[in-house]
Amino acid sequence: xxxxxxxxxxxxxxxxxxxxHRIKCKECKSWSTLLINDSETxxxxxxYSDYLNNDSFKNYCTENGIDMKLVKSAKYVNHQGQQAxxxxxxxxKKDDLKITEKLISKxxxxxxxxxxxxxxxxxxxxxxxxxLIITDVHIGMTTNKAGNSLYGGKWDRDELFxxxxxxxxVLKDLASDFDELHIIDLGDYVDGWxxxxxxxxHDLHQNMTNEQMFENxxxxxxxxxxxxxxxxxxxxxxxxxxxxxxxxxxYIVNYAVKELAKIKYNITVTNYQKFINHYTxxxxxxxxxxxxxxxxxRFGFKPHIDPGGISKIEEYLKANDLMNRDxxxxxxxxxxxxxxxxxxASDDFDYFNYLALSPSSDWVQTNxxxxxxxxxxxxxxxxxxxxxxYFFDWKV
Numbered sequence: 168x169x170x171x172x173x174x175x176x177x178x179x180x181x182x183x184x185x186x187x188h189r190i191k192c193k194e195c196k197s198w199s200t201l202l203i204n205d206s207e208t209x210x211x212x213x214x215y216s217d218y219l220n221n222d223s224f225k226n227y228c229t230e231n232g233i234d235m236k237l238v239k240s241a242k243y244v245n246h247q248g249q250q251a252x253x254x255x256x257x258x259x260k261k262d263d264l265k266i267t268e269k270l271i272s273k274x275x276x277x278x279x280x281x282x283x284x285x286x287x288x289x290x291x292x293x294x295x296x297x298x299l300i301i302t303d304v305h306i307g308m309t310t311n312k313a314g315n316s317l318y319g320g321k322w323d324r325d326e327l328f329x330x331x332x333x334x335x336x337v338l339k340d341l342a343s344d345f346d347e348l349h350i351i352d353l354g355d356y357v358d359g360w361x362x363x364x365x366x367x368x369h370d371l372h373q374n375m376t377n378e379q380m381f382e383n384x385x386x387x388x389x390x391x392x393x394x395x396x397x398x399x400x401x402x403x404x405x406x407x408x409x410x411x412x413x414x415x416x417x418y419i420v421n422y423a424v425k426e427l428a429k430i431k432y433n434i435t436v437t438n439y440q441k442f443i444n445h446y447t448x449x450x451x452x453x454x455x456x457x458x459x460x461x462x463x464x465r466f467g468f469k470p471h472i473d474p475g476g477i478s479k480i481e482e483y484l485k486a487n488d489l490m491n492r493d494x495x496x497x498x499x500x501x502x503x504x505x506x507x508x509x510x511x512a513s514d515d516f517d518y519f520n521y522l523a524l525s526p527s528s529d530w531v532q533t534n535x536x537x538x539x540x541x542x543x544x545x546x547x548x549x550x551x552x553x554x555x556x557y558f559f560d561w562k563v
Contacts, residue, residue, distance in 0.1 A: 351405050365461045449549075467502055
């Protein structure tokens with residue numbers, strides 16, 4: 168529909184007169200009329216057609232659970248006496264996370280209470296580090312939509328916290344031999360936002376709302392810290408927030424965890440927003456990445472590293488002055504949902520893929536394989552590191 172005078176498409180409908188729509192041009196400000204066709208989309212300055220901006224339309228939205236604030240345009244249809252509306256929603260409005268760091272800080276400061284700690288120094292000969300590595304938790308993911316996936320799989324709040332209990336049990340058994348604990352989350356902690364990945368490339372089958380994912384994700388890490396805090400002289404957490412599923416939503420979750428940990432436990436939480444990051448402990452360098460990023464990479468780091476991947480990692484090490492020094496460098500990633508530990512592809516670093524904490528989605532089951540899920544414990548003593556994987560049983 169274009170203006171009859173200037174030809175502009177920037178026109179809006181402004182009421183009716185004599186069985187015709189009154190049309191106003193935003194460009195030249197002229198008025199014209201158009202015969203009414205009740206089967207066409209009608210939109211005005213408010214985002215609704217004039218004849219839909221009434222109680223019947225509002226009632227229709229209420230009865231069908233439609234948020235009127237998200238309606239971009241609407242079309243009235245009357246098919247064989249059945250009156251209804253075809254509605255287009257503007258998901259970009261809903262996609263805007265109206266959660267700010269300031270708001271999260273205020274909520275946590277108002278509610279969190281500092282936890283008292285009474286840990287006696289263990290006085291061991293030599294400092295030892297215990298590392299818990301989790302990745303691809305995919306909180307909110309559906310593994311068995313409508314019961315039709317190849318292998319089923321149970322992944323809900325109950326199963327999530329059962330797996331947390333197993334992690335805590337393992338850490339308690341090992342704690343007496345270690346001074347320090349590092350908790351590593353390599354990304355895709357929550358499954359996505361509004362049923363899509365952060366890249367919005369494909370739809371996701373999810374069994375939780377955004378709010379439920381947020382709540383369960385924060386509580387999971389809070390309970391983990393609450394149980395680990397009394398067991399070690401020092402605890403830190405490192406979270407990858409640049410990934411292909413969680414993205415900004417994952418950062419917001421982990422920012423809330425960071426604020427909570429600071430107030431309740433005086434624990435440092437580092438949230439990484441770059442694609443590749445690192446930290447050092449003694450002569451060890453841990454280079455952390457999810458494996459795919461939130462925006463740019465078409466293909467991420469592969470489970471079996473190729474020459475291009477080796478070159479990318481070596482370039483990062485050189486840029487950060489980590490090459491040709493007495494460092495034991497370990498590159499750690501998630502994304503592939505596979506446990507593959509490569510000590511030989513490069514002379515400069517070890518290349519570790521870690522298995523997902525979550526079971527495989529129905530998409531992964533169909534396109535790849537059933538796979539395994541679990542977490543990894545790494546024990547560091549001097550220059551040595553020992554890897555122990557823990558696997559979960561598949562539940563239908």
